Amino acid sequence: MRAKITINSNDYTIDFTKPLDISIPIVSGDKNPVAWYLDAPNVEPVKVGKWVAAVAQGSVVNFNTINFNPHAHGTHTECVGHITEKVHSINKSLKTFMFTAEVITLVPESYADDLVFTKKQVQKAIGSKRPEALVIRTLPNTTSKKSRKWSNTNWPYLMAEAVAYIRECSVKHLLIDLPSVDRERDEGALASHKAFWDLEGKIRMDATITEMIFVPHKVKDGSYLLNLQIASFENDASPSKPVLYALEK
Numbered sequence: 570m571r572a573k574i575t576i577n578s579n580d581y582t583i584d585f586t587k588p589l590d591i592s593i594p595i596v597s598g599d600k601n602p603v604a605w606y607l608d609a610p611n612v613e614p615v616k617v618g619k620w621v622a623a624v625a626q627g628s629v630v631n632f633n634t635i636n637f638n639p640h641a642h643g644t645h646t647e648c649v650g651h652i653t654e655k656v657h658s659i660n661k662s663l664k665t666f667m668f669t670a671e672v673i674t675l676v677p678e679s680y681a682d683d684l685v686f687t688k689k690q691v692q693k694a695i696g697s698k699r700p701e702a703l704v705i706r707t708l709p710n711t712t713s714k715k716s717r718k719w720s721n722t723n724w725p726y727l728m729a730e731a732v733a734y735i736r737e738c739s740v741k742h743l744l745i746d747l748p749s750v751d752r753e754r755d756e757g758a759l760a761s762h763k764a765f766w767d768l769e770g771k772i773r774m775d776a777t778i779t780e781m782i783f784v785p786h787k788v789k790d791g792s793y794l795l796n797l798q799i800a801s802f803e804n805d806a807s808p809s810k811p812v813l814y815a816l817e818k
């Protein structure tokens with residue numbers, strides 16, 4: 570299926586048979602990525618007495634219970650409810666699902682004992698583009714990101730002024746391939762989260778942050794259409810499935 574779309578008076582064609590999935594699959598056990606000091610997610614059949622709900626074990630159906638944490642175990646999208654006393658729901662915050670998106674690639678820079686992404690880098694990478702969604706691929710970009718054990722790694726993070734700039738560019742949806750836009754241990758500052766949602770100003774209720782994506786190498790930097798989908802969880806965050814489509818002229 571192909572679609573003709575118009576973005577700001579420019580016409581493009583989309584080929585829906587060529588999705589570029591930038592989500593990380595959730596798998597049971599040690600192959601899954603983990604952050605925030607939790608154990609691996611678990612997918613296992615329901616057991617009642619002698620009944621094990623797996624066809625391989627004599628059940629007529631496979632019927633698994635899944636135990637996982639959206640923030641710790643893979644690609645997830647969160648709303649401002651992640652950091653506010655009143656719990657806002659991602660299902661109520663994210664109401665449209667197709668966005669113009671720009672994929673950029675950033676190399677972290679040294680900052681004291683940390684690795685960070687600066688406002689200057691972001692400015693250079695975005696240039697004059699003003700997408701609704703910004704997809705940040707960080708280097709190095711090995712496939713081990715899909716199973717990384719992130720706890721206590723002090724991953725690279727976005728400087729708050731870089732995120733404020735992203736907000737000033739009117740980006741509504743920020744996606745990154747790290748467990749957080751903020752430093753792993755920041756004494757609760759969450760400075761980049763706060764800057765993105767404008768917590769000290771007019772809170773952006775409809776803005777979202779998606780973390781732990783994986784942007785394959787074959788996806789080149791540039792402009793795309795983004796389909797950002799969540800499961801309908803009434804929670805601050807949900808596992809999500811961001812999918813890019815090339816914009817053909």
Ligand SMILES: N[C@@H](CC(=O)c1ccccc1NC=O)C(=O)O
Nearest residue numbers: 605640752753754755756757758
């Ligand atoms: N960086 C925060 C911690 C933090 O953000 C966090 C801690 C435990 C579980 C989840 C967290 N953030 C998740 O998105 C801090 O050091 O206080």
